[in-house]
Amino acid sequence: MTEFKHFINGAYCGSESGKTFENRNPVDNSLLGLVHEGGKSEINAAVAAAKAALTGPWGKLTQANRLALLHKVADRINERFEEFLVAECLDTGKPRSLASHIDIPRGAANFKTLSDTLINEATESFNMDTPDGTGALNFGFRKPKGVIAVISPWNLPLLLMTWKVGPALACGNTVVVKPSEETPATTTLLGEVMNECGVPPGVFNVVHGLGPNSAGEYLTQHPDVDGITFTGETRTGEAIMRAASVGLRNISLECGGKNPAIVFADCDMDKAIEGTMRSAFANCGQVCLGTERVYVERPIFDEFVSRLTDAAKELKLGVPEEDGVNMGPLVSLEHKDKVLSYYKLAVEEGAKVHLGGGVPKMGGELDQGAWVEPTIWTGLSENSRTVKEEIFGPCCHIQPFDTEQEAIDMANATVYGLAAAVWTETTAKAIRVSQELDVGIAWVNSWFLRDLRTAFGGAKQSGIGREGGNHSLEFYTELKNICIKM
C-alpha cells in the first residue's frame, strides 16, 4: 500500500500518532494509498526545522546561488515530468492533456519566475536634510520574512503550491506546506526533488493532514510562523485570518469566486465560444478563475446559447490517459455531492437546462467515480442561489443583457471579485468595461493567459493581497528602512 508521508528536515516520516486517512482516485473511487495525518508534534518539528534552516547553509547562500538552486529544482521537475504527471492525474482524475500543458510545466516555471524580478528590483533611497546640515541617507533593504506556512487546495495541486513555494524560497524564506488532504502526491514527490538538488534540510517541509483540529489549523496557529499564504475557500480564508491575527502575522489569501464573462454582440463569436468552453469546463470547472456566470448581449443571446451547448456536447469525458479526453471527474465523491446538489437546486429555482444536469453513464468501475455532466442553464433570476454561490463544477448560467451598464452591474453584483472575461472587438469598450469590473484580474478576448510578472489576486471576498512578480517580493520579504546620519 502506498503511503504518503510527511517531509520534515529533509527526511520522510510518518505521524507520531500513527493516524492515517485514505487517498482515493476520483476516476473510480479506488484506493490510492494512505496519507499520514500530521498533528501538533509534526507541525512543531516542521516549523522548528524551517526556523533553524533560516540561519543554516540556506541563509548563507548568495542570492545568485539560491536562485541557481531553484532553477535546478525547476529543471529536475521537468526531468521527472512523467512521474509528476502520473501522480497529479491519479490524485485529481484530470486529463493528461491538461496536466501536461498546465499543471506540471507551471509547477516547474514557478521556481524560475521570481529570479529576474529579484535581480533587477531596486530598493528606494531618499536623501534628507538634518538641522545640523550634515544630512542623512535612507535606503530600503529587504530581508526574508522567515518561516512561511503554505496552505494549498486540490484543484491545481502542484501549480498552486509551487506558485507560493517558488517565490517564498527565491526570497530566502523557508516553508512548511500543508497540501490539500485530497491531493497529497505531487507535494510529497517534490521533497525528493529538493533533496536531489541539494536544497538544505529544513528549507522545504511538508506536513499532511486536514484543516480544522488538524495540521492546517495547528500550522496557522504556530507562533513561529511569520507569514501565511493560502489558496482555497473564502470561509477557510476567514479562519486563517483569525489564526493569523494572533501575533499579527502577515497573510496572503487567494479565495473563491463566482466569475462573470461578458459577451458583447460585436465579439468574435468563434473566440468567445472557444474561450467560454475553456473557462466554464476546463479542469471539470474546478478553476478558481472559471466562469460560472455568462452575460450575453441580447441580439446574439440565442446563437451563443445554442453554439456553447453544441460545443459542450462535444466534450469527451474519460480517464486521464485516454486519447482526446478533455474532461475528467470532479476531485472527490464529496465534491460530486456538492455539485449535484446545485444541479438539483438550479431546477428547483426554475432554470431551463440546455445540457447535462446529472451524472453521465461511464460504465463499469467508472460509475463509482466522481463524474458529473457538463451543464448549461438559462432563465434563472440573478438572485437565485445558483447564480450567487460558487459551485466549482463544470457548469454555467447564461443571462441576456441590453446595455453595457446593465452587464457591468450584474457582473459586479456578487460578494466575490476574482476574475472576469470580456469578449468584444471594440478596444475602447473592452478597456472601459474591464476598468469598471470589481475584480483582481480581467481578461479581454482570452482567459487564464498568465504572465507571471503580473499581479494575481482577488477583490472583495476573493482574497487579500497580490502575488506575482514584485507583488510576491512585497509579501515574502520584510522591507526595512536604514537611515544613516552623515
Ligand SMILES: NC(=O)c1ccc[n+]([C@@H]2O[C@H](COP(=O)([O-])OP(=O)(O)OC[C@H]3O[C@@H](n4cnc5c(N)ncnc54)[C@H](O)[C@@H]3O)[C@@H](O)[C@H]2O)c1
Ligand atoms: N483565488 C485563487 O487563486 C484560488 C485558486 C484555487 C482555488 N481557489 C478556491 O479554493 C476552493 C477549492 O479548494 P479547497 O476546497 O481545497 O479549499 P479549502 O479551503 O477547503 O481547503 C484549502 C486548504 O485549506 C486547508 N484548511 C481547511 N480548513 C483549514 C483551517 N481551519 N485552517 C487551516 N487550513 C485549513 C485544507 O486542508 C486545504 O489544504 C474554491 O473555493 C476555489 O475558488 C481559489
Ligand SMILES: O=C/C=C/C=C(\O)C(=O)O
Ligand atoms: O484555480 C485557480 C487558478 C489559479 C492560478 C494561479 O494562481 C496562477 O496561474 O498563478
